[in-house]
Amino acid sequence: MTLLLLFLGVLIILTLLGMPIFTAIGISALVGMLVHYGPTEVPYTIIAQKFLYGVNSFPLMAVPLFILAGKIMNVGTVTTRIFDFVRCLVGHWRGGLAQANVLSSVFFAGMSGSALADAMGMGQIEIKAMRDSGYDEEFSAGITAASSTIGPIIPPSIPLIIFGVMANTSITAILIAGLLPGLLMAGSLIVMSYVMARRRGYQKSARPDLATLILATKRAILPLLTPIIILSGMIFGVVTPTEAAAIAVTYSLLLAMFIYREMSFQALTDLVVETVFDSASVLIIVGASALFGWILVFSKVPQELVAMFSDLGLGTVSTLMVINLLLLAVGLFLEASAAIVIFTPMLLPLALAVGVDPVHFGIIMVFNLMIGLLTPPMGLTLFAVGKISGLPLNAMTRAVMPFYPALLIGLLIVTFVPEVSLLLPGLLK
Amino acid sequence: MERRNAPWVDGVSKASAWLVAAIFAAMYLCVMLQIVARYAIDFPVAWTEELARFLLTAITFVGATILWIRHGHIATDFLISGMPDKGIASVKALMNLLAFVLFLAMVFGSWTMSVWTWERSASSMSWFRIGYLYAMVTACAAVMMIFAARDVLACIGQMRGDRR
Numbered sequence: 001m002t003l004l005l006l007f008l009g010v011l012i013i014l015t016l017l018g019m020p021i022f023t024a025i026g027i028s029a030l031v032g033m034l035v036h037y038g039p040t041e042v043p044y045t046i047i048a049q050k051f052l053y054g055v056n057s058f059p060l061m062a063v064p065l066f067i068l069a070g071k072i073m074n075v076g077t078v079t080t081r082i083f084d085f086v087r088c089l090v091g092h093w094r095g096g097l098a099q100a101n102v103l104s105s106v107f108f109a110g111m112s113g114s115a116l117a118d119a120m121g122m123g124q125i126e127i128k129a130m131r132d133s134g135y136d137e138e139f140s141a142g143i144t145a146a147s148s149t150i151g152p153i154i155p156p157s158i159p160l161i162i163f164g165v166m167a168n169t170s171i172t173a174i175l176i177a178g179l180l181p182g183l184l185m186a187g188s189l190i191v192m193s194y195v196m197a198r199r200r201g202y203q204k205s206a207r208p209d210l211a212t213l214i215l216a217t218k219r220a221i222l223p224l225l226t227p228i229i230i231l232s233g234m235i236f237g238v239v240t241p242t243e244a245a246a247i248a249v250t251y252s253l254l255l256a257m258f259i260y261r262e263m264s265f266q267a268l269t270d271l272v273v274e275t276v277f278d279s280a281s282v283l284i285i286v287g288a289s290a291l292f293g294w295i296l297v298f299s300k301v302p303q304e305l306v307a308m309f310s311d312l313g314l315g316t317v318s319t320l321m322v323i324n325l326l327l328l329a330v331g332l333f334l335e336a337s338a339a340i341v342i343f344t345p346m347l348l349p350l351a352l353a354v355g356v357d358p359v360h361f362g363i364i365m366v367f368n369l370m371i372g373l374l375t376p377p378m379g380l381t382l383f384a385v386g387k388i389s390g391l392p393l394n395a396m397t398r399a400v401m402p403f404y405p406a407l408l409i410g411l412l413i414v415t416f417v418p419e420v421s422l423l424l425p426g427l428l429k
Numbered sequence: 430m431e432r433r434n435a436p437w438v439d440g441v442s443k444a445s446a447w448l449v450a451a452i453f454a455a456m457y458l459c460v461m462l463q464i465v466a467r468y469a470i471d472f473p474v475a476w477t478e479e480l481a482r483f484l485l486t487a488i489t490f491v492g493a494t495i496l497w498i499r500h501g502h503i504a505t506d507f508l509i510s511g512m513p514d515k516g517i518a519s520v521k522a523l524m525n526l527l528a529f530v531l532f533l534a535m536v537f538g539s540w541t542m543s544v545w546t547w548e549r550s551a552s553s554m555s556w557f558r559i560g561y562l563y564a565m566v567t568a569c570a571a572v573m574m575i576f577a578a579r580d581v582l583a584c585i586g587q588m589r590g591d592r593r
Contacts, residue, residue: 018509019524020502022493026531044538045545051535052566055489056482061460064453064488239464246460272450280449280492281503287489335503377507 025288054290064279065245070112072252074121076262085220095197105147109154110227118148142399154182192406289341302349331372456484522584532574
């Protein structure tokens with residue numbers, strides 16, 4: 001346990017002092033090894049082995065491929081087509097553009113596994129449409145930021161893939177498990193935005209005629225097929241999640257380059273380079289965490305943590321509440337994928353010890369960390385939507401605040417009703 | 430705070446970015462070939478998965494090295510962003526020095542592993558030696574180590590400049 005405290009102490013100090021997270025993990029692990037073995041006996045070869053084999057994984061390949069598919073979908077008019085379609089469906093409701101904002105995020109989440117991709121891509125269109133229709137600036141930015149966190153819950157999801165690799169659980173099961181919690185999250189945001197729209201006195205608008213609806217559906221039908229293609233391949237066992245990601249890239253390329261003709265070869269290569277950097281920045285942290293995981297195992301920290309919690313006599317409910325509070329606090333300061341690779345090896349054994357399914361635990365963990373994307377000082381989605389909307393950080397924080405209760409209620413339901421996460425993976429067995 | 434990169438460094442890092450893009454394309458093609466071989470021609474190819482995994486490690490390490498040169502890794506800077514310039518330079522000098530030590534340990538460990546595994550072939554590709562992967566890690570860690578040292582010196586220069 002001393003080794004864990006030393007590791008976490010060094011890690012927290014280095015991270016707060018601005019060191020890149022992968023080197024902070026590496027240095028913390030090195031300090032742990034120096035203390036454990038002494039300077040002359042440190043097995044330096046282990047450092048290289050763990051870093052290398054931490055990323056030498058076929059399921060992890062889905063991460064860069066899904067990132068690229070999401071980026072390609074963000075180019076050109078795919079996002080506009082989806083938003084126009086959803087606007088035709090629900091835009092005439094009271095506060096209808098806020099509902100359309102949430103539903104667009106649900107559809108986009110089925111193509112991209114990243115909250116930032118949603119915020120930067122759909123967000124621009126959503127905020128502009130809401131502003132033009134007279135919606136309050138902060139309300140528009142708030143619902144856009146809150147709804148973009150649905151992206152990493154609904155499959156495909158980059159954080160869930162990373163969790164699946166860290167927890168050594170079925171990637172297909174964990175991705176499918178995110179579907180209902182993602183829809184629950186969307187439902188709670190829709191209800192909250194409806195209540196807010198009534199309070200603010202937003203009026204209903206005219207319902208679009210059938211011809212407009214048919215045209216919008218026709219324009220959006222091909223992008224809307226993407227989630228079906230990704231999910232059906234995995235559900236029916238035809239392809240692995242990594243292969244589904246490669247198919248998603250192929251399909252999005254077909255749409256962007258050959259059907260809509262909105263992307264040049266040069267633009268594609270720029271996106272690939274961007275994808276490589278986005279992926280490398282996350283995957284190198286996964287590599288570093290393999291070193292950390294090894295230190296945890298040889299120092300028997302997970303067993304000690306489980307023993308400590310069982311001595312405290314905490315049941316399933318209390319343990320999950322403690323884990324939720326810890327993860328919400330972690331989400332304030334740490335980027336989601338870094339938090340997953342550091343805390344999964346420590347917290348998963350605790351959850352398993354009180355009878356929580358690893359798939360269910362993965363959903364709880366990612367849900368918590370997505371709320372962290374909306375909280376300063378490390379709220380990446382807040383920064384992204386603030387940049388698009390032109391609102392400063394304090395105004396953005398005020399803007400998303402009304403949506404915290406909706407997300408926290410969703411989190412409690414997901415935590416204490418395991419069926420929400422486990423129903424669909426159970427049907428696959 | 431850190432010194433701006435020299436034009437040749439930016440040029441090399443740009444060329445390397447194209448290299449990793451090409452590696453990414455090769456990885457994607459390996460995965461697609463795996464699907465096509467299994468379903469279209471009913472002839473599963475054994476090496477596609479292993480090669481794709483190796484290419485992923487190359488993307489990760491070469492990409493991470495370029496990001497290190499460009500100071501583009503994920504980090505939390507809200508605590509030090511409010512510090513005076515001299516304070517930021519001191520903290521960054523220390524951080525880069527620690528990173529230098531980590532990369533040195535990686536160079537030593539991966540070089541040793543490379544020598545040990547130089548004759549060991551990959552399970553589905555007899556021509557590919559596992560030592561190549563460790564040699565790549567050695568090269569990437571060495572480059573990051575050099576740039577960490579450069580940034581330490583740049584931060585020290587900044588601190589001295591402030592003192593004057």
